[in-house]
Structures are given as C-alpha cells and as structure tokens.
Amino acid sequence: MKKRGQGFLGGALILLIAVGLVKVIGAFFKIPLNAIIGDVGMGYFGTAYTIYHPIFSLATAGFPVAIARMVSENLERKRYRDVRRLHAVSIPIFLLLGTLACALMLLGSAPFLAFINRADQNALPAVYVLAPAVFFGSLSAIYRGYYEGLGDMRPTAFSEVAEALCKLILGLLTAWAVMDRAMEEFASSGTVFGQAASSMDYARSAALPWAAAGAILGVTVGSVISLVTLWVYHRVQGDGIAQEQLRSSPAPARRRILVRSLIRTAVPVALGALAVNLSSLVDTAFLQNRISTVMIEHADVLLGMYGDFLRPEDIAQGRVPTALFGCYTNALTLFMLVPALTQAFGVSALPSVTAAWTSGSRLKLESSIENVLRIVALITMPAGIALSVLSGPIASLLGYNPITGKILVLLGLGSIFAAANIPINSMLQAVGRLDLPVKLLCVGLVIKIGLNYVLTGIPEINVMGAGFGTLVCYFFLTFFGLAALGKETHMELRLFRLFGKPFLASVAAAAAGWQVSHLVQRILPGRWEALFSMAAFVLVYGFCVLFLRILRKSDLQALPGTEKITKILEKHHWIGYNKL
Structure with a gap:
C-alpha cells in the first residue's frame, strides 16, 4: 500500500493550514457581508445556518467518524477488502439521508421561524436556498470520512478551501448585486421587488432577506464544488491500496454486517x-x-x-x-x-x-x-x-x-x-x-x-x-x-x-495585550488599538512558549521542513525533551 497517511501532527498540520485558509477566506466573506447587509441581515444569515447545522449533523455527522474509525481499524488489521467495501456501502446510506434531511429543512423551517419570532420570518428565503447544501454536503462526507480513516487529510483540506472560495466570490457578489438592484428599483419606482417602500431605510430593510439569501447561495454552490473536488481526487489519486494487498486480504464481511456496524458506530456520534x-x-x-x-x-x-x-x-x-x-x-x-x-x-x-x-x-x-x-x-x-x-x-x-x-x-x-x-x-x-x-x-x-x-x-x-x-x-x-x-x-x-504552562503563558500575554490596548487607545484610538494589542499578545505568548519550553523536540520532528528551526531552538535550550 502506498503511504498516504501523514501521521497525527502531519495530518493535523495539513488541516490546520486548510482551516487557516478557510477562516481567512471566511473573514474576507463575513466582514464585507456585514457591511452590506448589517446586523439584521446577519441575523437572517445566522438563523439559516442554525437551522441547517442540526439537520446536517443528524443526517451525516456520525458517519464520517464511523467510516474513519472502521477504516482505520481494518487498515491496522490489514483487512483491505473491508476498507473498500465500507466505501461502497456508505454511498446509498448517504444518498437517502441527504435527501431526507433536505426535505426536512424545506418543510420544517417555516413553523420553527414562526415559533422563535412571529413578527419577523424574513429568514425563510435564506433557509430555502441553503437546504440543498445538506444533500451535497452529505455526499462529501463519504469521501472525507474514508480518507480521514486512511490518515490522508488532503482531500478534506482541498475540498474545504474550494468550498470557502466559492462562498466568498459568489456569496459576496450575489448579496451586493441584490442590494444594488433593490436600491436602483427604489430610486426609479419607489418599490423594492414590487413592494412599496416609504424611504431609503425601509427599502434597504425590504431587500435584506433576499440579500442574505444571495449570500447563502455561495454556500450552497460551494457544497457542490466541494463534492466535485473530492470526487475528482478519488478518481485521480485513488486510496493507495494495491491489487496485491486486496488479493492477500481476508474475505470481506458481508454488506449487511458492515452496514449494521456502520450504523451502530455512527448513531451515537x-x-x-x-x-x-x-x-x-x-x-x-x-x-x-x-x-x-x-x-x-x-x-x-x-x-x-x-x-x-x-x-x-x-x-x-x-x-x-x-x-x-x-x-x-x-x-x-x-x-x-x-x-x-x-x-x-x-x-x-x-x-x-x-x-x-x-x-x-x-x-x-x-x-x-x-x-x-x-x-x-x-x-x-x-x-x-x-x-x-x-x-x-x-x-x-x-x-x-x-x-x-x-x-x-x-x-x-x-x-x-x-x-x-x-x-x-x-x-x-x-x-x-x-x-x-x-x-x-x-x-x-x-x-x-x-x-x-x-x-x-x-x-x-x-x-x-x-x-x-x-x-x-x-x-x-x-x-x-x-x-x-x-x-x-x-x-x-x-x-x-x-495545561499549566500554556495557561501561564496565555495570562502573561493577555496582561501585555490589555496594557498595550489601553496605552494605544489614548494615542491612536480605533483599529490601531486592536492591531498593536494583538501584536503584543502574540509576541509575549511566543516568548513565554520558548522561555517555558512548552514545545517539545518530538513535536517539531513530526512536521516536515522543521530541521533547521529545531536545531536553532535546541541550541538555545528553548524546546523540551522529557516526557510529560
């Protein structure tokens, strides 16, 4: 079998880089989005997500973990044919669950919104646009769980970044276009999408539900892009299991047994x-x-x-x-x-x-x-x-x-x-x-x-x-x-x-950041306050990590390309060696 796994810290590093990129992209998405649709529009956006997440979790959350765990177990036991069969039996399960979850979101959202805020149910357009993402996300979960069990975190990383980029570009453009079109219509006819508006502020309020739905459109299309990315990776790269390993592997468990085991493992998760x-x-x-x-x-x-x-x-x-x-x-x-x-x-x-x-x-x-x-x-x-x-x-x-x-x-x-x-x-x-x-x-x-x-x-x-x-x-x-x-x-x-040393380092960094914040506030109020205080926090925390020798040599050795920095830190006695 070709080595695909990256080990604990190597795999975590790949996912951390992906998460970092996704969060940076997310910041470039949500900060301008907040400027476009404001607090009320973000309320609609957030409401759609809070309905989506439990339904998506109920349909899929346990199965990627179950697949990953069972794939990892069977790899350890060299039961490669079971690994392949696990992937095959999971596809119809996810198709069914994704379809049911999408239907539940479409049919159950209106009563829920009526319960939480009867006076303002304008989040419905965003919820309806987001519903198909449950279906496509459930299919993506098959591939993510499979490769995570193999120890290969790259497909998850690639697909998450692709999804975030689509959300950023399409979501922002659509939200902006909706608001721009609404303001143009109001300026020419005094209406917003056919609804009369007495002032510019009321026109903006009338457009917000549709602008929030436009932002959500980027999320839904992003889920499709994510699925395509995973499918292409699977077709091109494969899973690294050789034909010789499949031939020498014990006969796989029956499909019914694997499905039962998968469900039994997945339901609690x-x-x-x-x-x-x-x-x-x-x-x-x-x-x-x-x-x-x-x-x-x-x-x-x-x-x-x-x-x-x-x-x-x-x-x-x-x-x-x-x-x-x-x-x-x-x-x-x-x-x-x-x-x-x-x-x-x-x-x-x-x-x-x-x-x-x-x-x-x-x-x-x-x-x-x-x-x-x-x-x-x-x-x-x-x-x-x-x-x-x-x-x-x-x-x-x-x-x-x-x-x-x-x-x-x-x-x-x-x-x-x-x-x-x-x-x-x-x-x-x-x-x-x-x-x-x-x-x-x-x-x-x-x-x-x-x-x-x-x-x-x-x-x-x-x-x-x-x-x-x-x-x-x-x-x-x-x-x-x-x-x-x-x-x-x-x-x-x-x-x-x-936890003791990280806590002490964090408290010291927080004290430094707080002091710098109050000092800069008197001289350069506004955004400079945040930049200088966060810089002080990071610098002091980094110093404390080295001074207290929180990092260990084994941590750095588990990561690629860290040989030089390990030698430098080792020379100055800034990394630990002993087992905790």
Missing part, C-alpha cells in the same frame, strides 16, 4: 453532534423569543443599554431581537474560530488513537492522548483568552457592532472549553466509548437550555445570558470528558503539567 448543534438552535430559539418578550415588557431597559448601537429603523420596525441575534451571530463566528483549529486535531487524532488502542500498547496510547491534549492546550488557551480580553478592540477592527464585543467577553472564554471538547470526544470515540460524548452532551444541553431560558429573559442580562450558558455548558463537557477519558483508558491525566 450523530446524536452527539446533533446535541452540539442543537445548542446553537437553542440560542436562536430562546434568544430571539425571550428578547421579543423583553421588548414588549421592558423595552426601556433594553434600549437604555443598546439604543445607541441600534439603527432607528430596526427599533421602529420591531427588529431589535433580530439585530441582537445578528450581533450574537458575529460574536459566535469569532467564537467558532478556536474550535475550528482543534477540529483538525480531533480529526487527525481519531485514526492515531484508534490505531494505538487497537494495537494494545499502553505506552503508545498514553503518548498519543497526552500529545493531543498538550498541543490543543497550546492553541486553545491563548486564542480564547485573547478573544475575551481583547474583545472590544477585535470587534472594532472587524467593523462589528460594539454589542458584539460585549458578548465576546464570555464567548471567548467559552471557546477554550468548546475547542478542547472536540478532540476529547474524538479520543473517547477512538477507544470505543461512542456513547459517552452523547450522554455528556445531553446533560450539557439541558444546562445550557435552562441557563439561556432564564438569563435571556432577565432584561438587565438579555443577550449576554446566551454567552454565559455557552460558557458553563462547555466547561461542564470538558471537565467531565477529561474525567471519562482518564477512567476509560486507566490513565492518570496530569492536567496541571499538560
């Missing part, structure tokens, strides 16, 4: 992913619904807090809940940057830890798990703390509403635990406990629902309640997930030695 995405749906439902009630009973409190940051026409048209949800959506976009980084480690860790678990080597398993946790801490802690401490300058730099910065204080801290939870769940799945993430997520979701419902209904807390509920939920999941991982593997996880 899918339910867990559904629970994660239901948390976003909870935010959408309770946040808008409860704030609508607050606006009826205590509008003076809410407008006293946020009136200066909201557009007068949004207040007049009763769109304050949608506008606040748009601010929350923008904060959530920044929140999701951190879990997106560790998702790469979760995907790469699954075949690595599965192989270690299957081999029965305790030393190999312990090394795999501790490497994942240590590298994850090295990334999540500084990223989350920076988002929280520098939330105001970051929101200002990106052109977001100041309300977004206030929400990000809590969501930044929550992103640390949300990001750590992803690889923890992957490792629990790798050691055969696919049910534990689901059980923990169900409890976490109940906690989040309770906190969100109570807190968002308190006028003085309002939208901040959703951020606090998210923080508490993911703290619970991470704490008990680590405890479960230690128990299942019979390992004593040395948490302080794993």
